Amino acid sequence: MQVKEIKEYLRIEHDEDDSYLEMLVVRAKMYIRNGVGKLDDDNELFKMAITVLVGHWYDNRELSRIGNNSYSIPHSFEAIIQQLRYCYVGVDAE
Template sequence: MNLVDMKNYLRLDHSEDDEMLSQFIAAAKSYIVNAIGRFVDGNSQFEIVVKMLVQHWYENRGMYESGTTGSSIPFTVENLLTQLRYTDDEVQEDEEKEDQRSAAPSDLSKENQDSR
């Protein structure tokens, strides 16, 4: 995850917040490592959680008190963190490779089905 990817995700075309975004990216990675106990390089869920956390922190820069709305970590992020915590990287990579090998043919048009 780099600054350019993050700015594209946030649809930002200015550089005024680049330093803050870089700090948010580093903080999001640390947050995830603290939550799951490891860094998951190249994992798409890890990248999504980084993006979601940075977006959340970028859009909610104020401080909030406990019990008020607006500042809690989104439910989707918590669910993805739980999956990352209990997923073995090697097993997930093997499953992704197997899914790619056994994917259905891309042409499933009605014409091909009728000709059987």
């Protein structure tokens, strides 16, 4: 997944955060793989999950905000993860 795709989704026009976004992509892939297991990097749902998670982390850099304990991950992300868990049922995990 390219930072360019993430920037298009998030409507970021500057290049100042590119290295930060690259770091978030790497961490999002790790986070998703830890929750799902083996995944195909070309799976469009996997790419969407990365995009949603990176967008969430990018927009919510603080640990918490006043009047709210934390920023919860959007329900759409959880739904995508649920789908990915069953994408490769019967396929050996690495």
